[in-house]
Amino acid sequence: MSLEEVAKRAKVSTATVSRVLNNIEVVRGSTRARVLKAVEELKYQPNLHARTLAGGKSRTLGMIVSNMENPFFVDVFRALDADAHAHGYEVVMANTDYRAEQLVASIHLMIARRVAGLAVIVSEMDSSLIQELSESNMPVVFFDVGAPRKNLSNVRVNYNRGIERVVEYLYDLGHRRMAFVGHHPTLGPTSLRERTFVETVSRHAPNVEWRTAVDADGLEGGRHATRELLHSGFRPTAIICVNDFMAVGVLRELREQGLRVPEDVSVTGFDNIRLSEFCHPQLTTVHIPRDRIGHLVFESLMPDQSRTRPPGREVVLDTELVLRESTGPVPAVL
Amino acid sequence: MSLEEVAKRAKVSTATVSRVLNNIEVVRGSTRARVLKAVEELKYQPNLHARTLAGGKSRTLGMIVSNMENPFFVDVFRALDADAHAHGYEVVMANTDYRAEQLVASIHLMIARRVAGLAVIVSEMDSSLIQELSESNMPVVFFDVGAPRKNLSNVRVNYNRGIERVVEYLYDLGHRRMAFVGHHPTLGPTSLRERTFVETVSRHAPNVEWRTAVDADGLEGGRHATRELLHSGFRPTAIICVNDFMAVGVLRELREQGLRVPEDVSVTGFDNIRLSEFCHPQLTTVHIPRDRIGHLVFESLMPDQSRTRPPGREVVLDTELVLRESTGPVPAVL
DNA sequence: TTGAAAGCGCTACCAG
DNA sequence: CTGGTAGCGCTTTCAA
DSSP states (O other), X not given: OOHHHHHHHHTSOHHHHHHHHTTOTTSOHHHHHHHHHHHXXXXXXXXXXXXXXXXXXXXXXXXXXXXXXXXXXXXXXXXXXXXXXXXXXXXXXXXXXTOHHHHHHHHHHHHHHTOSEEEXXXXXXXXXXHHHHHHHTOOEEEESOSOOBTTXXXXXXXXXXXXXXXXXXXHHTTOOEEEEEEEOOSSSXXXXXXXXXXXXXXXXXXXXXXXXXXXXXXHHHHHHHHHHHHHTTOOOSEEEESSHHHHHHHHHHHHHTTOOTTTTOEEEOSXXXXXXXXXXXXXXXXXXXXXXXXXXXXXXXXXXXXXXXXXXXXXXXXXXXXXXTTOOSOOOOO | OOHHHHHHHHTSOHHHHHHHHTTOTTSOHHHHHHHHHHHHHHTOOOOHHHHHHHHSOOOEEEEEESOTTXXXXXHHHHHHHHHHHHTTOEEEEEEOTTOHXXXXXXXXXXXXXXXXXEXXXXXXXXXHHHHHHHHHTSOEEEESOSOOBTTEXXXXXXXXXXXXXXXXXXXXXXXXXXXXXXXXXXXXXXXXXXXXHHHHHHHHOTTOEEEEEEEOSSHHHHHHHHHHHHHTTOOOSEEEESSHHHHHHHHHHHHHTTOOTTTTOEEEOSBOOTHHHHSSSOOBEEEOOXXXXXXXXXXXXXXXXXXXXXXTOEEEEOOEEEOOTTOOSOOOOO
């Protein structure tokens, strides 16, 4: 089942078969029909590798995420995938589980695949990797990391402003003992987001007593971090989570400790994933437009298509505080 | 950056470069070092397409799922992915969103990629597709669908028995008005699982009044199905869900309608995904060993590796009822 | 409108 | 241990 067999059966050259398969409008109708018939009869299936190799260009985009269990990433993927399909592209996803070595492996694999573009949606990036990607000359778009340059674009959300909104809101509600639940960063001892929290608090709410706890990104991580937090003796009146996914885990541990939300302690998430509306109590969170991120990512990756975002650009998305049931005024001291 | 350039720089033939890149232990140490140096200096990245084309075999497995938002599929994928990586394989995932056309497209794409094996984890399969896959001669493993034959293996779970366990348990608790919340099957008017419920009820609990509701697989679908159910005037004392993911949506709608779980109505899920323990109340559900499924899938796909599952086989996994907070005795009639 | 043929980058076989 | 070379299946000039 190769082009040649089809060609033979249709009594044309492989070039012609290739033409009809690629919808090149120069083939005579009758020839075309003959070829299609042969394709059908032989149940011919093209070989993508041969096609990519010969054509020199791939119709595949790559997307690397830190944690595909977190619905946030899945949402971005789906938006990107939809756009890609609409334009005849495929997207293959790779998961790093926040492991640096896996990130390196995934990036190399994507390069080996000669993807038409690569979206890197991970928390932290090694600068040598950025360098390597830059030199690879393939269109790359990062989420929330690195600075744009030549083939490297950037989509980021104003995380600082989001955390600020949360802290201010909680502060106004009277909270003076806050905790931040984050997840392990790929590199460095302190995650960027954790640092953002710390700085925001000291700037906007200096008289607040705070603590941070860190664990794996996920339901279990949120739960565990909370257990540690409580175990340390600290009694926050509000727990600010790095994302909704972990917040749901926090909610569970609190429930098990007999602490009511929001009566005893307020909890906030981040991302506004669908689940944040389906847990109990529903999470107060910060909305991040994941669909837009997916669309922007696609635009950034398209090589030359008309009227799309040029490479080497950066776009910053703003966030929005979403008030729901998990937050309330600070509990009255008895 | 092709093999040839590396060869030139290292002053060896492309054959030799290929050998060191593929760890073929016949190259002299000094030559090897020279090649590696050239690779390093040129930042050479192999071309996977050329490699696959020339070698005639791919190190990629494919996996097609119906709904990657549902953690069930993600869990299976992760187990498979882990095994694959451990053996030097990659797995690319495709999502069909329960759309038949998308399934066809995904399968064709996988064939075009010449994957070394394909896992098809979707609810329903067209028999012509099964035929096509069978003829493709590539190792394929289905989940819960079709019958094994030559290159087609099968992993399934005893869904019937699982539903039976749920119905019996609920029946013993005194429930006589049950509802089943399912999701759209790809084909046919009634999903297999819905039918299983109906048959189980009539066999094991003939005097039970029941109804079914169907919607999209997901949080929103579960919620919507429940709303419709309640809207119809039917007042089940127990709602059996096709999976945990939808059950979480059911829980939310019930809460909004002011119905308490399990005091007013019991709810059960299926799959025992992590989330089922993190929602409130925690779901009584049926455990499906997703890790094992992933491992079995991998084994079924491995061509000839020693001591692995031969192709064309079928393995049926049993389930286990997990009792948690979402079920209880039928509410007393006042 | 169609065919012939030169690669695309790599693997694998055959010599040496 | 290493080099030469024939493809793998397809796209893409260049001629016809």
